[in-house]
Amino acid sequence: MTFDALLFDCDGVLVDSEAITNGVLCTMLNEAGWALTSADCLQLFIGKTVRSEAARIEAHTGQPLTDAWMAAFYARRDARLRAELQPIDGALQTVRAVHQRLQGRIACASGADRKKVEMQLQMTGLAPYFAGRVFSGHEMPRSKPAPDVYLAAAQALGVAPACCLVLEDTVTGVQAGCAAGATVLGFCPPGIGHASAEDLRAAGAVQVLQALHELPAWLEGAPCRC
Incomplete structure (x- = not known):
């Protein structure tokens, strides 16, 4: 059977889609003050939700992971996906x-x-x-x-x-x-x-x-x- x-x-x-999504995430985390490479970002976040890593993100950026930040991430991510997926x-x-x-x-x-x-x-x-x-x-x-x-x-x-x-x-x-x-x-x-x-x-x-x-x-x- x-x-x-x-x-x-x-x-x-x-x-x-993974490289596209993680590319946007890496860019935005660097903009927020967390200096990490694309490879490091992929290794840390592959298969995980962004919100599930909120504590890690906040520790490295010194900023709260707000709904507004997440909304901006989703908007930039979706724009890249629509263009490149x-x-x-x-x-x-x-x-x-x-x-x-x-x-x-x-x-x-x-x-x-x-x-x-x-x-x-x-x-x-x-x-x-x-x-x-x-x-x-x-x-x-x-x-x-x-x-x-x-x-x-x-x-x-x-x-x-x-x-x-x-x-x-x-x-x-x-x-x-x-x-x-x-x-x-x-x-x-x-x-x-x-x-x-x-x-x-x-x-x-x-x-x-x-x-x-x-x-x-x-x-x-x-x-x-x-």
Whole structure:
């Protein structure tokens, strides 16, 4: 028996957005007085919400993380995404194939805010395949690495978490999928992956894919615990 549902992360899995978002964040943190490089910013914030790191930001900038600052970040981030965002190679074909194979039992479970996720899916032509099945960690009691967003997605699909396959590109995300009781595949495309294959496996990924087009074939032959 194969898996009954597939739960996709969004950033870094379906869309190539991580460098864009973190670039804006790095610029704004430097403007606020925290001198850090793009590489340091990516390492610190990949897979996390900005608000979850409020204490760290405030300690380095000496300023409170206000709603106004967050609103400015979202506005600058979204403008860059609208101008530059591209799908991960093979995303549309892979999602279409998996959607058909699993009879629509797929979802997008992201740690990002809903507005960003839905905008990105719309921009890349992926939105129809996730209509009504987009879940944001911002709307959950806890964000990744807690399992809340994946548990909510599985429940909405009417599938036990143990019968779900999760695709994630960050250690935080892999930890969230594992904590939900799902089987987790890591995703580490050459030149784009922001976590190493070794780190993803250490976090609990059963295997690491390097390209999205590998997913349907892997799903075809995969065993399931349910």
